[in-house]
Amino acid sequence: MHAFKQPECNSCGSRVSTCLIELGTNQVAEISQQKHSQLFTRNSYVFAEGQYPRGIYCIHKGHVKISKMGADGREHIISFAGTGNIVGYATLLAAEKYNVSCIAVQDSSICLIPSEIFFRNVRENPSMALHVMHDISQELRTTSQRIVELTHKPIRERVAEALLIIKEAFGLDADGVTLRSPLTREEIASIVGTAPESVIRTLSEFKSENLITTNGRTIQLVNMRALVSIANIRD
Amino acid sequence: MHAFKQPECNSCGSRVSTCLIELGTNQVAEISQQKHSQLFTRNSYVFAEGQYPRGIYCIHKGHVKISKMGADGREHIISFAGTGNIVGYATLLAAEKYNVSCIAVQDSSICLIPSEIFFRNVRENPSMALHVMHDISQELRTTSQRIVELTHKPIRERVAEALLIIKEAFGLDADGVTLRSPLTREEIASIVGTAPESVIRTLSEFKSENLITTNGRTIQLVNMRALVSIANIRD
DNA sequence: AGTAAAATCTGACAAATGTCAGTATCAAGA
DNA sequence: TCTTGATACTGACATTTGTCAGATTTTACT
Numbered sequence: 032m033h034a035f036k037q038p039e040c041n042s043c044g045s046r047v048s049t050c051l052i053e054l055g056t057n058q059v060a061e062i063s064q065q066k067h068s069q070l071f072t073r074n075s076y077v078f079a080e081g082q083y084p085r086g087i088y089c090i091h092k093g094h095v096k097i098s099k100m101g102a103d104g105r106e107h108i109i110s111f112a113g114t115g116n117i118v119g120y121a122t123l124l125a126a127e128k129y130n131v132s133c134i135a136v137q138d139s140s141i142c143l144i145p146s147e148i149f150f151r152n153v154r155e156n157p158s159m160a161l162h163v164m165h166d167i168s169q170e171l172r173t174t175s176q177r178i179v180e181l182t183h184k185p186i187r188e189r190v191a192e193a194l195l196i197i198k199e200a201f202g203l204d205a206d207g208v209t210l211r212s213p214l215t216r217e218e219i220a221s222i223v224g225t226a227p228e229s230v231i232r233t234l235s236e237f238k239s240e241n242l243i244t245t246n247g248r249t250i251q252l253v254n255m256r257a258l259v260s261i262a263n264i265r266d
Numbered sequence: 267m268h269a270f271k272q273p274e275c276n277s278c279g280s281r282v283s284t285c286l287i288e289l290g291t292n293q294v295a296e297i298s299q300q301k302h303s304q305l306f307t308r309n310s311y312v313f314a315e316g317q318y319p320r321g322i323y324c325i326h327k328g329h330v331k332i333s334k335m336g337a338d339g340r341e342h343i344i345s346f347a348g349t350g351n352i353v354g355y356a357t358l359l360a361a362e363k364y365n366v367s368c369i370a371v372q373d374s375s376i377c378l379i380p381s382e383i384f385f386r387n388v389r390e391n392p393s394m395a396l397h398v399m400h401d402i403s404q405e406l407r408t409t410s411q412r413i414v415e416l417t418h419k420p421i422r423e424r425v426a427e428a429l430l431i432i433k434e435a436f437g438l439d440a441d442g443v444t445l446r447s448p449l450t451r452e453e454i455a456s457i458v459g460t461a462p463e464s465v466i467r468t469l470s471e472f473k474s475e476n477l478i479t480t481n482g483r484t485i486q487l488v489n490m491r492a493l494v495s496i497a498n499i500r501d
Numbered sequence: 502a503g504t505a506a507a508a509t510c511t512g513a514c515a516a517a518t519g520t521c522a523g524t525a526t527c528a529a530g531a
Numbered sequence: 532t533c534t535t536g537a538t539a540c541t542g543a544c545a546t547t548t549g550t551c552a553g554a555t556t557t558t559a560c561t
Contacts, residue, residue: 099410101418102498109410121403124396130407130501153396160395161359161388167402168356172365174409175334175344182416182459183336186548216509224417226549231510247557248508263337266365421518451539461519466540482527483538 037068038091038142045091048115050162058152066142071095071135073213077118079132084123086145090116093139094201094213098221099131108221109174111136111200120167123149137213176266181224184263190233192262193222194243194252208251215248272303273326273377280326283350285397293387301377306330306370308448312353314367319358321380325351328374329436329448333456334366343456344409346371346435355402358384372448411501416459419498425468427497428457429478429487443486450483 040046040063041056051062068091071077077088077095094113098106109131112118122129123146135141153160180192194210197219201212216234220227234250237243242254242261252258275281275298276291286297303326306312312323312330329348333341344366347353357364358381370376388395415427429445432454436447451469455462469485472478477489477496487493 097410099414101414102423102500103418105418107414107417109413120399121406123403124399125403125407126400127407131410150396153399154392157389157392157395160392160399161385164355164359164388164395164399164402165361167399167406168358168360171356171402171406171409172360172362174406174413175332175366178344178409178413178416179334179336179342181413182342183338183340188337215507227508228510228550229548235510245509265337450537462538463520463540464518467518470540480539 037063037066038140039063040066040142043091045089045115049089049117050159050166051089051117053156053159053162054152058156062144062148062152065148066144068140068142071139071141073135073137075135077133077135077141078129080129082129084119084129084146086143087117087119087123087149088133089142089144090114090118091140091142093135093141094137095133095139095141096136096218097131097133106218106221107224108218109177110170111196113200117166120163121170124163124167136218186223186225186229187233187236188261188263189223189225190219190230191237191258192264193219193230194250194258195262195264196222198252203252206251208253210250210252212250213248272298272301273375274298275301275377278326280324280350284324284352285394285401286324286352288391288394288397289387293391297379297383297387300383301379303375303377306374306376308370308372310370312368312370312376313364315364317364319354319364319381321378322352322354322358322384323368324377324379325349325353326375326377328370328376329372330368330374330376331371331453332366332368341453341456342459343453344412345405346431348435352401355398356405359398359402371453421458421460421464422468422471423496423498424458424460425454425465426472426493427499428454428465429485429493430497430499431457433487438487441486443488445485445487447485448483 040051040059046052046059051059054062071093078084080100090112092114094111095118096108097110097112097118098108101107118133153163180189197210197212197214201210203209204211216230217227220230223230234243234245238245242257244251244253275286275294281287281294286294306328313319315335325347327349329346330353331343332345332347332353333343336342353368388398415424432445432447432449436445438444439446451465452462455465458465469478469480473480477492479486479488
């Protein structure tokens with residue numbers, strides 16, 4: 032977690048995929064000046080459960096997980112966010128303490144936009160307000176979706192789905208099959224909501240059915256069609 | 267689902283607990299005129315998965331469940347809403363089809379506020395916009411919370427928690443112990459994310475431990491302290 | 502490159518939960 | 532009020548998943 036050369040919001044490719052695209056030149060310049068950019072190494076906290084929010088976090092480059100500790104002390108990963116996403120809306124807007132943590136899963140550079148300037152722009156710019164509402168609403172929809180999947184699907188389906196979620200969040204290598212993911216088996220288990228052993232066993236099944244191959248920690252999705260079908264997704 | 271005498275928003279006790287409290291007299295009058303009020307009988311749909319939203323729904327009186335069908339055809343109840351709550355924000359704001367259904371669990375009178383007038387007020391009134399964001403954010407937070415609870419807690423804890431959720435949503439009779447809930451055991455199972463038999467078994471356990479009593483479908487919470495402790499809630 | 506710590510993987514077993522079948526009870530509607 | 536279909540409940544059993552122990556491999560760091 033180090034300070035470093037601050038990026039310019041004006042020319043930032045990440046800004047244009049967020050609600051900040053709704054702002055005028057002056058507002059962007061002001062945010063660019065007031066933001067705090069930091070480098071987060073893998074596994075370092077961007078924010079943690081129980082802390083009070085100080086603003087929203089715009090991911091300039093990298094990936095984070097949004098996760099939460101269960102009563103039993105085990106982690107559950109609720110979602111991922113990457114380059115061009117903003118995290119931390121909900122807690123700031125609800126005016127509460129974080130009930131989730133945000134942790135870098137890769138070395139990432141992330142900008143904190145302070146509350147005060149965020150709220151001012153939301154108040155003054157209805158398009159930005161609507162953009163924020165749109166984004167939170169999407170999050171709520173996918174989170175609701177996930178509740179049903181986690182409670183009503185067997186582990187095999189959930190592991191297949193986790194692979195697809197990882198593919199969405201991190202993408203594939205140039206070969207078109209290798210997951211660009213730094214996640215451990217334990218982290219995959221935290222997506223699925225199960226024990227690491229169960230994930231490993233299911234991945235072994237998939238290997239023996241020639242749906243995936245593995246090479247150490249990395250996974251190749253060699254039969255996407257079948258995985259999608261196993262994941263049993265509708266919508 | 268019948269039309270009936272339309273309530274007046276101006277004097278409506280439900281309005282003041284929603285984002286509509288942020289509006290001026292003229293705007294309230296306009297909404298009062300443009301809304302459509304309906305009576306929904308138990309188990310009738312306010313809206314259904316797959317439909318396109320036509321506005322937001324303000325619950326004038328009654329209770330609804332927000333639920334979703336799993337791939338296996340079983341229902342999962344995500345949340346409840348009652349008198350003075352508004353439902354349907356997220357889908358409208360995300361500009362998508364409903365991915366959940368809203369079903370009356372009691373005879374309820376509910377007002378539809380059309381999209382057009384909702385969006386106009388959100389655009390023109392920053393306080394209302396922020397109020398809406400606040401409400402959605404709260405929903406997102408409780409939904410995230412629920413993911414962790416559903417995946418990492420054993421059934422006994424989840425059933426205890428479901429009883430507390432029902433108490434929050436429906437309240438207690440004058441005796442201070444009887445749940446004012448029309449829910450069947452199957453619906454409770456849909457909150458917990460399990461089979462009805464498992465719920466019944468757990469309730470029988472609770473009975474034999476003198477934590478609850480039952481009388482047909484109704485349940486009395488005679489030892490709240492113990493139930494809270496079993497539910498194992500933090501935050 | 503070498504080493505220590507961490508992560509992956511396998512098997513055996515235990516525990517939790519789901520499923521099925523059947524009976525008893527309740528509640529909504531004629 | 533009566534009746535009938537739905538709901539609640541119980542027990543036995545199958546299945547899934549979690550847990551524990553231990554061997555192997557990989558990764559991270561010096």
